[in-house]
Amino acid sequence: MTTTADATVGEIRGPRKLGPLTPLVGEWEGDVGVDLSYHNDDDVTDRTSYFEKASFAPIPIQENGQQKLWGLKYSMTAWRHGEEAMDPFHDEFGFLLWDKANGQVMRNVVFGRGIAILAGSDAGSHDTQLHFNAKPGDPSYGILQNKYLMERAEIEDFTSSFTIIDDETISYTSDLVLRLAAAGVTMHHTDENTLRRVKRFHPSQA
Template identity: 45%
Template sequence: MTSLVGSEWGPLAALAGEWEGDQGIDIAFGNVEGSMITTPYREKISLKPFGPVDNGSQHLYGLDYRMAAWRTAVEEENPFHTEVGYWLWDAELGHVMRSFMVPRGQTLIAGGETTVDATSYTMRAEQGSTSYGILSNPYLIKAANTTLYE
């Protein structure tokens, strides 16, 4: 793959490629336990560059991504979590964004300000926000409501 470092992808350039890791920790509500649980996991992620995408005068460069995660404590053929989405860079606003959907019926777009050469940044999404927000199906709103992503 051609190096994207120093390119229009800004702080996302170094993320492009195929990645694997086995040090993930998921902290979430466990339905069986009836409380918060910690689940170690391994994951694979693919981030493919695209762009520009033009919205009038806005020009975005991004990474199309797909991610899957498997619990490490048990032998699993199928992942317990998957995502599809985009990482986006808006150079004019200095915003990095992540939008994704999970197959449980939830989607979000998170964003935050950063610099073109940043190696870390914070993105947020809040339930009810019309710009960086979270949407869930009625069951999840009742059973496992996500109100903040950071």
């Protein structure tokens, strides 16, 4: 389900070639992240709070024959609270893409643990909620993972969303449905955070 921008979102000027991705451009930080996941060392499912930095920067137009894609390259890095001066526990890189002619948004993401996902759904140019869905084996929006994970923690479904709260605030949710072979159960690995803009990208800035 999509939502139309309203008065709570700041007015955006210009041609809006990035469509609903336009408000994401910039650098962001969030300190209220919550990760619910299975902890292998302790053999428990538990919550972890985290601090996060994210960056969304425009890329050149991508042309696949008649298809034109506008988009952002992005990165999201998270540190557990109390470990901000140490290595992050999560790092991802990818692209968010806007296909205006077909009314589609896409999230093309790779994770360092050997997972690649192309997720997407319908969207309008002024939507303030963006949804990204993928399933293993889907010919368009699918999931790939390395053999070790396939045997032990196979991903059965991926859903995520970004919400534009106002001109300086966004939030997101993410849900990976995993089949844990050792435990013989299916679980949800979820993440959520609220991010505030700390930098806008502008030619006048060094």
